[in-house]
Amino acid sequence: MAPPTDLRAIFFEEAEELLIALDAGLRRIESGDAGGETVNAVFRAVHSIKGGAAAFGFANLVGFAHSFESLLDDIRSGERVVDAPLVAALLDASYHLADMVNAERSETPLDPAVMQHAHEVLVATRDPASQRISIEVPFAAVPMDFVPLPLAGRIFDIDFAPHADAFAAGHEPSLVLRDLCALGKAQVVLDASALTADFDPAQCRLRWQIRLETDRDEADLRAVFDFIAGHCDLAIRDAVQHPSGDVSAPAAPPPLPASPVRAETPAPRSDVRPETRPEPRPETRPEAQAPRATIRVDVDRVDRLVNVAGELVIHHAMLAEAILRSGKRAETDVDRSLDQLKQLSRQIQDSVMAIRAQPVKPLFDRMHRILREAASVAGKQARLVIEGETTEVDRTIIERLADPLTHMIRNSVDHGIEKPAARRAAGKPETGVVTIQAAHRSGRVVITLSDDGGGIDRDRVRQVAINRGLIAPTADLSPSEVDALLFLPGFSTAAEVSALSGRGVGMDVLRSEITALGGRISIASQPGKGTALTISLPLTLAVMDGMVVEAAGQVLILPVSSIVETLRPDGSAGHRLGLADPVVELRGICLPVIDVGAALGFRDMPVDLAGRICVVVERDDKNTVALLVDAIHDQRQVVIKSLEDNYGHIPGIAAATVLGDGSVALILDPVELLPSRSLRKPAVPARTPIAAE
Amino acid sequence: MKRSDLKVVVVDDTAVSRGLITQVLDWLNIEGYRTFSDGRAALAGLAAAPANLVISDYYMPEMDGLGLLERVRKSRGLERTGFILVTGRADPAMIAKGRALGLNNLINKPFTKEQMRNCIEAVVGPL
Amino acid sequence: MTIATAVLQPDSPALTAATPELREFVVFRTLGQDFCIDILCVREIRGWTKPSNLPHAPAFVEGVINLRGAIIPIVDLANRLGLTAIDEDERNVIIVTAIGERVTGLVVETVTDILSVPATDIQPVPDLSSDELRAVLRGLVVHQGRLLRLLDIAAILGTELAA
Structure with a gap:
């Protein structure tokens, strides 16, 4: 039997x-919990994979899972x-099992030698003495005589009251009742109490109660009433009580001791989808056991x-703008409705994003394996500590974090954690600790990966950077500036790419x-203490709160999350050091000023600070800088649209959005916009004309 | 036994195994089946509307297939429900326990549709 | 102004067996010259919308517009071909093209025709064309006394526009 592809x-x-x-269970065992339920759960996971694999004819997978299962059975017994x-x-076996599943999924077979080795190692792990010979015990079927079961259905109470105009609209309630009765066993009671002596026969005054x-x-029942829906009052509910004697019902057994559902609860139909779980009626829902319906x-x-939902946000903005232009905004009803609409569309947006939000736990859990393998190749000992794994992030971000996190873990093991001997000499435990941590901080997700290794060798980094011509030999760099050199393109080269963290991936790629x-x-x-890489990410790639600003005639969006404050420099606050590089004074501190219009190339000459607005933004390293804009228009939720789908990445621009008038506004990336002494990006080369290509 | 009268309850914690069983039921034109993902839910479902036959996996969290069989046999009104255990790993102890509890039949995974049909017919008679 | 997009059905075997292969082109005019491109790369033709400027963009990229929620770059075809830039004019039209997944708008002066031409009527490019054009020309079509330059859209837009 060939199972269909959806299975x-x-x-x-x-x-x-x-x-x-399986992974979670094995790690519980690793931490000392080899209790019956933990081992059982691990066993069941392997067993279920084997069972499914057998149905699809994945012979290698079945063979390996079978040996795995046998080993687990020894532990269980x-x-x-x-x-x-x-x-x-x-753990090794579980990783291999995962690889085999992936190989079947992607239809790219694993190296047979690798599979054979893994299987041999697994079999050798088993104590030969316990390798019992399995005995096939035949089971003789026990036939049963069956009495046909009574119709095992649900019982509904239906109130059906056609409107007075139902006849006039061409409806005939008796036909509806006939169709309804065809669906099962019905008991119909006519309610003619509304009939008066002088009734108008053209008007319908009858109503019915049907069990x-x-x-x-x-839904099937409601479908019967589809045609007459506009001309009747209809109520359909489950008959909760036992039906009276005239409608036969299954002889329900008494409530089971631990059964969470009262016996008279109608059986939900759960044959529609395999996933459907029976949902107990609210009044009988037990507090603890009921699984949450998913x-x-x-x-x-x-x-x-x-x-x-994103389009809804855009169209709300368009509507608001159109109403504003038409001068109807002053009408309070319009205004109130518009406000309501804004709230609702934001709620929809938030709810939709909540559907896509997932905890980072599965992603982080995958890193155990990466760390284990990296450590074994590098001849080091390390363990992974995970914190904040329930932190939720948009799934699109989680998916795209796997590669960067993998690089970071490998880097930590390769370049951070020292060899056991070196750690001993430094008075540290031989096993290094890599900690991966997630938390929400001011509307962003911050993930920190830290190790307790030797820290960055700044002298060497400096020397490498000088050798590669990335900095001048005389450059005077602060320790954090030296660390940041690691991110420069071309810093890491093939010569020092190790077997693992290498594979051509340097920190610049990360x-x-x-x-x-x-x-x-x-x-x-910190030299001798370790290194920490911190990444901060938006919660979602779909929407953000933006400040609508104008610079050099262009409407631009600044992410509100990066804004500290805004100020209007008066004559005394603004200063110019030399020809360029203006600074602005904020409570005694001088902040560098970046003219947004000039930085983006929309105007050539820097402009005067006076009469303009400085938006103070914060970098992740707590440096602040003032962005000079011509005006601030608005603050609103904007939908993030990719520029890279159809165009490409523009330095200083994070994405784009669509404004209320349908035009496109670019979303600034305040950090990339910052020219910094040592990390300035190379200028964009001018495009060569076609003829030269 | 007429196929149209046969009411079946399928119990397995994985959707794949449920799907593999219901696929055979579809092939046999047995329309009256319901599926449950654990023993507790299956018991509740049976209490609400009995069935002629339960086809249940053995390895399930919390309540395994034989645990479910035991409860079915002890529930008034359900004692005479047919019970087929599906297992990938039948050991003598499991079989002995099943026999003691009044298990009607046992089928090993993986199974072909013909094997499953024979297994069902051995309990309920020719379909 | 929006002109309905003509949809070309894949060549039916019956047609190709008996008659020479017919190809359909969108014919347009920019800076006084006539061009045509394969209709299969054209998604739609729409009226002119003022694009928003892009920083650090090559001169022939006029900016980006919103096409039903997608942000697409607008390229001045004349400028891209090494001619001078066309004048900003509300009567210009945008030919929305798709090369693979990438959607780009070409701004031209006017779309004049949708033309079916037997493949055998497409003439090779003579040597005298300028280098800029030769790199992106796939042939010439003479139609009703007009010389139509057949452009290879993938060669014009295939590489990333952003530096």
């Missing part, structure tokens, strides 16, 4: 969840005591909803990966 997709989806459960080497073997026992659901939704559907997500990365290091 195959479900298998891989479930296998992924099972692999996560108490024949095998869990020790550190066994846990290591189990219907049926295996259809409520549904699986295709990601594309959610993404479509995100896009539509930085551009993070920048592409609208994030920033910074590095901090």
Whole structure:
């Protein structure tokens, strides 16, 4: 029997969840919890993967899972005591199992030698003495005589009251009743109490109460009333009480001791989708046991909803602007409705984003394996500590974080954590600790990856940078400026790319990966104590709060999250050092001023500060800088649109948005906009004409 | 037993296994089936509307297939429900326990649709 | 102004067997010269919208516009071909093209025709054309006394516009 492809997709989806459960269980075992339920959960995960794999004919996967399962069975039965080497073997086996699942999913076979080796290692881990011969015990079927079951359906009470004009509209209630009765066993009671002696036969004054026992659901019942829907009052509810004797009902058994649902609760139809869970009626819902109802939704559907919600925000802005132009804004009703609409569209936006938000835990959990493998290749010992794993981030961001995080972990192991001997000599425990931490901070997600390794060797970094011609030998750099040199393109070269963190990925690539997500990365290091990489990311890539500003005739958006304050420099606050580089004084501190219009090339000459506005923005490293704009128009929620889909990345520009008048405004990236002495990006080369290509 | 009268409850914690079983039921034109993802929910469903036959996985969290069988046999009105256990790993102890509890039949994973049909027919008679 | 986009059905086998292959082109005019491009790269033709400026962009990129929620760059075709830039005029039109996933608007003076031409009627490019044009020309079509330059849109827009 060849299972259809949608079952195959479900298998891989479930296998992924099972692999996560397996990993979590193994790590509980690693931390000393080898209790029955933990081992059982691990066993079940492997067993379920095996069961599914067998149905799809993934022979290698079944064979390996079977051996894995046997080893776990030894532990379950108490024949095998869990020790550190066994846990290591189990973890390795789980990683290999994950690789095999991925290989089947992507239809790219694994190297047979690798598979054979992994299988041999696993089999060798088993104590030969425990390798019992399995005995096939035949099971003789026990036939049963069956009495046909009574119609096992739901019972509905229906109130049906056609409006007085139903006849005039061409409806015939008796036909509706006939269709309804065809759905099951019905008991119909006529209510003629509204009939008076002098009734008008052209008007309908009758109403009916129907008790219907049926295996259809409520939607099927409502469909019967579709045509007459506008000309009747209709109420359909489940008959909660036991039906009276005239409608037969299944002889319900008495309530089971631990059954969470009262016996008379109608059975929900759960055959529509395999995922459907029976949902107890609210009044009988037990507090603790009931699993929270969840549904699986295709990601594309959610993404479509995100896009539509985004369009809603844009169209609200358009409507508001149109009303403003028409001069009707003053009418309080319009104003109030518009405000309400704004609230609602924001709520929709937030709700939609909440659907896509996911905890970072699964992503972080994957890093255990990365760390383990990196440490084993580098001949080092390290463990991963995870904090804040329940922090939720938009799934689009989570997906795109896997690669950068992997690079960061490998970097930490390769360049941060010292070899065991060196750590011993430095008075540290032999096993290094890499900590990965997530938290929400002022509307952004901050992820910090720190190690307790040797820290950055600044003298060497400086020397490398001089050798590569990235800085002048005489350059006077602060320690943090030296650390930042690591992010420069061309700093790391093949010569020092190690087997692992290398693969051509330097810190500059890491930085551009993070920048592409609208994030920033910074590095901090303490010699001998360790290094910390901090990335800060937007919560979502869909919307943000923006300040609408104008510079050199262009409307631009500044992310509100980066704005500290705004000020109008008067004659005394603004200063110019030399020819360029103006500074502005804010409570005794001089802030560098960046003329936004000039920085983007919209005007050539720097302009006078007076009469303009400085927006003070903060960098992640707590440096502040003043952005000079001509005017501030508004503050509003803006929908983030990619420029890179159809164009490309522009330095200093994070993305674009659509304004209320339908025109496009660019969203500034205040950090990239900052020219900094040592990290200034190379100027954009002028494009060569076609003829030269 | 007429197919149209046969009411089946399928219990398995994974959607794939539920799908593999219901696929066979669809092939057999057995329309009256319901699926549940754990034993507790299945018991509640059976209490609300009994079935002729339960096809249940063995390895499930909290309540395994034999645990479910035990509860079914002890529930008034459900004692005479047919019960088929689906397992990928049948050991003698499991079989002995199943027999003691009045298990009707057992099928190993993976199964073909014909194997599953034979397994069902061995309990309910020719379809 | 929006002109409905003509949709070209894939060549039916019956047609190609008996008759020479027909190709359809969108014909337009910019800076007084006539051009045509394969209709399969054209998504739609729309009226002119003032683009928002892009910083650090090459001169032929006029900026970006909002096309039903997508941000697309607008390229002055004349300028891209090494001719002078066309005048900003509300009567200009934008030909929205798609090369792979990438959508770009070409601003031209006017779209004049949608033309079916047998593939055999497409003439090779003579040597006398300027270098800028030769790199992106795929042939010449003479139609009703007019010389239409057949442009290779992928060659014009295939590389990333942003530096």
